[in-house]
Amino acid sequence: MTDLISYDDVIDAAYDIFLEMAPDNLEPADVILFTAQFEDRGAAEVVETGDDWTEHVGFVVDEETYAEVRIGLVNEADDALDDVFARMLISRDPDHKFCHMLWKRD
Structure with missing residues (x-):
């Protein structure tokens, strides 16, 4: 198998x-x-891959090959990422480029 992209690069x-x-x-x-x-x-941080990705992308997500990244603003009081603008599923396989975004919807 191809070497996977590091989480920092993801x-x-x-x-x-x-x-x-x-x-x-x-x-x-x-x-x-x-x-x-x-x-x-x-x-922007890598988080545990959500269980809902299969319904969004139409395939079973291999948590070794894919990472979920959340991008947003941190609450200064508790350092939690509480205002999430996007969730992204992104492939760590450099030979199989893939990403799917779920955007903030009010």
Whole structure:
């Protein structure tokens, strides 16, 4: 099997994709909020892969090959990522590029 991309590289790739797609997929107010607050409170982190991905992507998700990244703003009081702007399922296999985004919907 191919060497998998590190979690740090997955976070970097996910964040780049998020920045490119956010203006077309988030409300303008959310884009402004994220941009204004990112320096102090922004975060992109790998989390345990959610059980709901199979219904969104149409295949059983192998948790070794895929990672879930959440991107949003951290609550300063408890350091929890509580304002999530996007959840992304991204492949760690460099030969099989894949990502699927679930965007914040109010």
